[in-house]
Amino acid sequence: MEWTQAISALTWEDIQGWLKQYEALGPIPGILAPLVESFFPVLPLVAILIANVNAYGLGEGVLLSWIGVVGGASCVFAVVRTFGGRLRGLLERKLPRTGQLIHWLEKHGFSSVFLLACFPFTPSAVVTVVSALSRMPFHTFFTATALGKGVMIFLVSLAGNDLADVLKQPWKIALILGVFGLMWLLGKKVESKYMK
Numbered sequence: 775m776e777w778t779q780a781i782s783a784l785t786w787e788d789i790q791g792w793l794k795q796y797e798a799l800g801p802i803p804g805i806l807a808p809l810v811e812s813f814f815p816v817l818p819l820v821a822i823l824i825a826n827v828n829a830y831g832l833g834e835g836v837l838l839s840w841i842g843v844v845g846g847a848s849c850v851f852a853v854v855r856t857f858g859g860r861l862r863g864l865l866e867r868k869l870p871r872t873g874q875l876i877h878w879l880e881k882h883g884f885s886s887v888f889l890l891a892c893f894p895f896t897p898s899a900v901v902t903v904v905s906a907l908s909r910m911p912f913h914t915f916f917t918a919t920a921l922g923k924g925v926m927i928f929l930v931s932l933a934g935n936d937l938a939d940v941l942k943q944p945w946k947i948a949l950i951l952g953v954f955g956l957m958w959l960l961g962k963k964v965e966s967k968y969m970k
Contacts, residue, residue, distance in 0.1 A: 787825075794829060804830050804838035805845070812846025815899040819843075823927055824934030836931045843923045844916070847902050851915055854906035862907040876908045883910045884918045891922025894930050929953070 804826050811817040827835030854861070866873035879886060887905055890896045905915045933953065 801830070801834070801838050804835065805842040808839050808842030809846035809849070812843065812850050812899070812902070815897070819898075820894055820930055820934075823930045827931040827935050832931060832935050836927055839927045839931065840920075840924055843927060844920045847898065847919050847923070848912075848916055850899070850902045851906045851912065854903050855912070858903075858907055865907070872904070875904055879904055880908045880910060883908070883914050887915060887918035888922040891919050892925045894926050 807817075807822045807826065808819065811819050811822055823835075823839050826839045829835065830838055862876065866876070883905075887901060887910075890901050891898070902915075902919075
């Protein structure tokens with residue numbers, strides 16, 4: 775349990791130091807960090823996104839983060855879709871509400887995945903696994919995730935682009951906290967609606 779706490783406590787400075795340590799590998803660490811987070815959701819995605827944008831710059835950092843996040847979600851979807859056939863039946867028997875969520879997602883696929891992907895505080899791993907267990911086509915999941923995560927990554931990266939400048943101006947901190955608070959509230963509202 776201690777290693778998961780240590781990993782989840784990583785700051786963007788820790789991750790940026792790791793990216794700098796491996797900068798000779800070019801964009802690979804910037805893609806690999808968010809991709810690995812898809813398989814290990816205990817990693818702090820927001821910190822990874824901020825580290826990427828501070829290590830690579832706004833444009834390249836957003837692009838590398840987006841490739842890693844969407845690539846990781848696609849890989850998790852493919853693994854669960856391939857090997858999770860019995861998991862759906864087990865979950866539906868043991869946790870009937872999971873079955874309801876899977877059926878609901880099959881009915882409202884694209885819009886629900888897109889909206890949930892837009893918010894940085896949504897449990898992306900749960901959305902990906904449930905999408906894979908449903909009958910949602912991969913192209914629907916991929917398109918919704920790519921578009922939604924694009925919105926989320928851009929907003930988080932924009933907020934974390936120049937933290938040194940932001941920290942010197944309290945109004946920017948208040949604005950960023952307000953935007954994240956609003957995103958959190960909207961995410962919770964959407965999540966509660968879709969998880970009923």
